[in-house]
Amino acid sequence: MNKTKLYWSLQIGGWTTYALFQLLIAGLQSELFQLTFRQVTFLILEAAVFLLATHLFRNFIIYKGWLEIGMRRLIPRVLVAVVVLAFLVYLGRISISFPIGLFNKEAFNPATIGALVAVYTFIIFLWVLLYLIYHYFERYNLALKHQAAIHEIELNNLKAQLNPHFIFNALNSIRALVEEEPKKSKMAINQLSNILRNALTTDKKRLTHFGEELSMVKDYLGLETIRFEERLNTSFEIDPESYNFQIPPLMLQTLVENAIKHGISRLKKGGNISINTSVHAGVLAIRIRNTGQMKTLNGKDYGARGLGLKNTNQRLRLIYGDDAHFHIANENDETVLTELIIPQKIYYEDTNNR
Amino acid sequence: MRTLIIDDERLARKELMSLLEDHKDIEIIGEASNADDAVKMIDELNPDLLLLDIQMPGKSGFDLLQMLDFTPAVIFTTAYDEYALKAFEVNALDYLLKPIQEERLNESIAKLLKMEEQKEKSTSSDEKKLGLSDQVFVKDGDRCWFVKLSEIRLFESDGNYIKVYFENFKPMIHKSLNALDEKLDDRSFFRASRKHIINLSWLETIEPWFNGGLMVKLKGGEKVEVSRRQAAKFKDMMSL
Numbered sequence: 001m002n003k004t005k006l007y008w009s010l011q012i013g014g015w016t017t018y019a020l021f022q023l024l025i026a027g028l029q030s031e032l033f034q035l036t037f038r039q040v041t042f043l044i045l046e047a048a049v050f051l052l053a054t055h056l057f058r059n060f061i062i063y064k065g066w067l068e069i070g071m072r073r074l075i076p077r078v079l080v081a082v083v084v085l086a087f088l089v090y091l092g093r094i095s096i097s098f099p100i101g102l103f104n105k106e107a108f109n110p111a112t113i114g115a116l117v118a119v120y121t122f123i124i125f126l127w128v129l130l131y132l133i134y135h136y137f138e139r140y141n142l143a144l145k146h147q148a149a150i151h152e153i154e155l156n157n158l159k160a161q162l163n164p165h166f167i168f169n170a171l172n173s174i175r176a177l178v179e180e181e182p183k184k185s186k187m188a189i190n191q192l193s194n195i196l197r198n199a200l201t202t203d204k205k206r207l208t209h210f211g212e213e214l215s216m217v218k219d220y221l222g223l224e225t226i227r228f229e230e231r232l233n234t235s236f237e238i239d240p241e242s243y244n245f246q247i248p249p250l251m252l253q254t255l256v257e258n259a260i261k262h263g264i265s266r267l268k269k270g271g272n273i274s275i276n277t278s279v280h281a282g283v284l285a286i287r288i289r290n291t292g293q294m295k296t297l298n299g300k301d302y303g304a305r306g307l308g309l310k311n312t313n314q315r316l317r318l319i320y321g322d323d324a325h326f327h328i329a330n331e332n333d334e335t336v337l338t339e340l341i342i343p344q345k346i347y348y349e350d351t352n353n354r
Numbered sequence: 355m356r357t358l359i360i361d362d363e364r365l366a367r368k369e370l371m372s373l374l375e376d377h378k379d380i381e382i383i384g385e386a387s388n389a390d391d392a393v394k395m396i397d398e399l400n401p402d403l404l405l406l407d408i409q410m411p412g413k414s415g416f417d418l419l420q421m422l423d424f425t426p427a428v429i430f431t432t433a434y435d436e437y438a439l440k441a442f443e444v445n446a447l448d449y450l451l452k453p454i455q456e457e458r459l460n461e462s463i464a465k466l467l468k469m470e471e472q473k474e475k476s477t478s479s480d481e482k483k484l485g486l487s488d489q490v491f492v493k494d495g496d497r498c499w500f501v502k503l504s505e506i507r508l509f510e511s512d513g514n515y516i517k518v519y520f521e522n523f524k525p526m527i528h529k530s531l532n533a534l535d536e537k538l539d540d541r542s543f544f545r546a547s548r549k550h551i552i553n554l555s556w557l558e559t560i561e562p563w564f565n566g567g568l569m570v571k572l573k574g575g576e577k578v579e580v581s582r583r584q585a586a587k588f589k590d591m592m593s594l
Binding site: 171268 | 362363364365366368369372387388409411412433434451452453454
């Protein structure tokens with residue numbers, strides 16, 4: 001429903017209810033539920049005056065920009081406006097009572113004026129209250145949606161992507177392998193298609209099963225082993241409980257890719273990559289060790305690597321708050337250790353499924 | 355053309371060799387899996403063409419080229435490296451994307467053979483010296499060039515570096531002027547002073563200078579002083 005339609009249905013519905021309520025009370029007050037035609041006309045017109053008055057008041061609020069000002073400035077303005085409006089409605093009531101013939105001299109009695117203006121003030125105040133509450137609620141909702149959208153965009157920007165360099169190098173190796181070892185080349189094509197399929201489908205997911213990610217990483221390392229041949233050795237040591245966990249898609253993949261790109265591929269003799277996982281107290285620890293050394297001082301490598309690491313950190317924070325950790329450092333003179341700590345619970349709910 | 359394949363992956367080298375099998379103009383004289391081995395082989399074998407991978411362990415393909423005094427023809431091979439290749443001026447280089455397509459490879463080789471033909475007509479036969487049609491690889495920060503010696507007006511030493519003047523550029527290369535001087539062909543290049551080597555084909559005017567020296571102006575606008583000792587040599591050469 002669009003907002004103008006909603007506004008008018010609430011206005012008309014509300015004031016019609018008000019008129020019916022007034023009629024009911026008047027009816028109960030009269031003997032045998034006898035209402036004169038004049039009384040009915042008067043009460044309906046009175047509700048119409050309210051409708052007109054509050055509608056003009058709404059336009060006035062919007063025109064004056066009162067929705068944008070702070071509470072401190074808004075409250076006194078609204079209180080004054082409500083009293084003035086109540087008085088105007090009272091004048092409106094007198095002017096409709098004339099033609100109908102219900103005019104009573106009592107209407108100019110200060111006590112009557114005071115009492116009725118007070119009642120009207122209360123009614124209009126209720127109206128303003130409902131109007132503002134609706135407005136603030138809507139605004140809050142919008143802000144929430146907005147925040148969720150930003151959050152989603154941020155996360156998408158941080159999402160890892162498969163390195164094109166890897167894909168084309170793998171294809172090149174496979175091409176050479178077709179003649180040399182047709183069987184192995186067929187297997188490599190399967191591995192590559194698994195990786196591509198995984199990368200294409202998990203791209204849209206926030207989390208993926210550890211097992212899926214691991215099998216992708218295994219395919220990936222399989223292909224890199226074809227490419228690097230004896231220069232790359234891999235080993236795995238996986239805690240079976242790891243498979244109960246979900247992890248951000250392509251995160252492990254990216255870290256292993258990094259280990260190859262910055263570690264193994266820079267070494268003429270190559271080296272090892274080992275992946276080890278363990279679960280303690282509902283927390284998954286993934287450790288990737290690769291031969292190589294991280295340069296930290298003015299090293300050009302660190303900059304390029306730094307961006308990827310920052311992304312990983314930010315992704316973890318967006319998904320897990322402060323409960324996940326990520327750390328990379330030289331473990332000793334020849335090994336770099338990348339450590340990823342992942343809790344079972346995620347911090348933010350999935351905005352995709354809202 | 356005598357060709358050297360340089361790539362750290364055995365399968366990638368193998369793939370290139372099988373692609374080149376049918377080319378009778380291409381003779382593969384060796385393969386290297388890293389830059390250091392490649393430099394040795396280039397010095398020994400003096401190839402006409404390098405098929406060169408950019409990303410290799412240790413030193414990259416660019417590092418390799420910077421180690422050479424002059425470069426043979428080069429075709430880069432790379433899987434996906436738009437950034438590195440963007441460093442080059444348009445038309446300055448040829449590259450092949452892996453997996454390599456046969457048609458693209460054929461085009462590149464045809465282009466090279468055409469250039470090689472022209473080169474052979476113009477170069478004189480002094481084997482070891484660098485002639486005007488030889489090229490050097492120059493890398494300065496993020497930018498790279500293959501520069502023909504004929505386009506270089508002036509080499510100017512600056513500490514451990516040499517400033518290379520060509521077109522509107524004067525990038526630095528990490529080499530010694532003395533070593534370079536020995537490699538350059540005397541008929542085209544002249545050692546004007548301790549700090550300068552000029553390309554004679556870029557000479558514009560020559561004026562007498564203090565202490566029996568000379569001041570030469572090059573077509574690019576640079577002015578270079580010829581020391582007294584070299585001035586005599588220079589006059590001899592010019593009077594020929």
